[in-house]
Amino acid sequence: MAAACARTLCKVGWNILESPAGTVSYLVRNASAHGSRRAYGTGGPGVRSGLLSSLRAGEGRVRGSGGRVLGCAFLLGGGLGLYHTVKSRLQQHLAEGEVKVSGDGLKLTLYQYKTCPFCSKVRAFLDYHGLPYEIVEVNPVMRQEIKWSAYRKVPILMVDEDVQLNDSSVIISSLKTYLITKEKSISDIIRCYPEMKAVNDRGKEVTEYNNKYWVMLGEAENTTLYPEKGMQKEEMKWRQWADDWLVHLISPNVYRTTGEALASFDYIVREGKFGTFEGFFAKYVGAAAMFLISKRLKSRHNLQEDVRQDLYKAVNDWVAAIGKKRKFMGGDHPNLADLAVFGVLRVMEGLQAFDDMMENTKVKHWYRRMERAALNHEGRN
Structure with a gap:
C-alpha cells in the first residue's frame, strides 16, 4: 500500500508540473467536496475547514510558479515514499532470510x-x-x-x-x-x-x-x-x-x-x-x-x-x-x-x-x- 501511495504522489507531481494552473483549482475543489467524508488529520473539522480556506485564499498565488513548487513537493514526497518503501521491503526480506537461517x-x-x-x-x-x-x-x-x-x-x-x-x-x-x-x-x-x-x-x-x-x-x-x-x-x-x-x-x-x-x-x-x-x-x-x-x-x-x-x-x-x-x-x-x-x-x-x-x-x-x-x-x- 505504501508503494501505491508513493507512486500516486509521483504521478500527481508530474501532472501538476505538466498541466495548466487550473489543476490546482481542481485539487482544491476536490478537497472541498470530499472533506466532509474522509479526514486523515487529527485536528477535526475546524482544522480541515481552516486548511481549505487557506488553500482557496492562496489558490491565485499558487498559479504559475507556485504550481511548479507544489509539483516538486509532490515529486519529492513520492520519491521519499518510494525510497522508504524499497528500504522497508529490503529490511523485511533480510529479516525473513535471518528467520530462515535461524x-x-x-x-x-x-x-x-x-x-x-x-x-x-x-x-x-x-x-x-x-x-x-x-x-x-x-x-x-x-x-x-x-x-x-x-x-x-x-x-x-x-x-x-x-x-x-x-x-x-x-x-x-x-x-x-x-x-x-x-x-x-x-x-x-x-x-x-x-x-x-x-x-x-x-x-x-x-x-x-x-x-x-x-x-x-x-x-x-x-x-x-x-x-x-x-x-x-x-x-x-x-x-x-x-x-x-x-x-x-x-x-x-x-x-x-x-x-x-x-x-x-x-x-x-x-x-x-x-x-x-x-x-x-x-x-x-x-x-x-x-x-x-x-x-x-x-x-x-x-x-x-x-x-x-x-x-x-x-x-x-x-x-x-x-x-x-x-x-x-x-x-x-x-x-x-x-x-x-x-x-x-x-x-x-x-x-x-x-x-x-x-x-x-x-x-x-x-x-x-x-x-x-x-x-x-x-x-x-
Whole structure:
C-alpha cells in the first residue's frame, strides 16, 4: 500500500508540473467536496475547514510558479515514499532470510498445553536456540487438535508437517543432534530413538524411548560439545532427574492447599484452550480433584508432609550441582540440563509455589540468567 501511495504522489507531481494552473483549482475543489467524508488529520473539522480556506485564499498565488513548487513537493514526497518503501521491503526480506537461517530451514509446529512442564521444556529449548515455531494449544478435555495422532500425549512437535516427534526429551535430543550435525535429516535422526512399550509399577502400559537423553554425535562433534570429561554424563543425569523427580514435585506444590489449587486452575483456564462451560468446570471441579490427587501424589512419591521442603531441597541440590564457579551447568552457556530444569520450574511462575521457591532457595540468580538467555535466544549461534 505504501508503494501505491508513493507512486500516486509521483504521478500527481508530474501532472501538476505538466498541466495548466487550473489543476490546482481542481485539487482544491476536490478537497472541498470530499472533506466532509474522509479526514486523515487529527485536528477535526475546524482544522480541515481552516486548511481549505487557506488553500482557496492562496489558490491565485499558487498559479504559475507556485504550481511548479507544489509539483516538486509532490515529486519529492513520492520519491521519499518510494525510497522508504524499497528500504522497508529490503529490511523485511533480510529479516525473513535471518528467520530462515535461524530456523535452519525447519517448519516447526508444537502441539501443547501451555501449563504442561514437559511442553515448557521444549519451548525453553526452542526459544534459547532461536528456532521459530508455531503453537497449537490443545484442548485438554476433547483433544481434537491431536485426534489425527495415535500418540495422545503432549508435547508433539511436527517438523515440516510430515515428521512427528513425541516425548519432550526425544524432541530436544533430536533437534540438538540436527543443529550440530546438519548431515542427517530429522527422519534419519529419529530412528536413533526407537519406541519401546513397557508396563510401569502401577501395571499401566507406557511408551518409552531408548537413548532419549543422548545427543547422537560423531567423536569430533561430541568433543566440541562436551570439552571436559564428565560433562556429557552430568548433563544426561540431570536431564533424567528433571523428568523423574523434579516434575513430580510441581503438582503437589501448586495444589498444596484448596486456595492454591483454585489459583492454579484459574491460571490453567486463562492460559489453556477451554470453552466457557469447560473452563468453569475445570476451575472449580478440577481444582477440588487435583487438591485430592496431590495428596495421593505426595504419598506415591514419598514426599514430606510439607511438600515445599522437598521442592526447596531439590532446587538447592540443583544449584549445588552447578557450583559457585559456573554460571550454568553447561559453563558459560546453558546445556540441555539447564534448559530442562528451567522449563519445568517456569510453569509455576505467577503462583505462590514459585514465589516461595524464589524466596527460600538459592535458585534466583541462576533462574534470572536462564530467563535472559531464553529471551535473547542466546543459543542461536
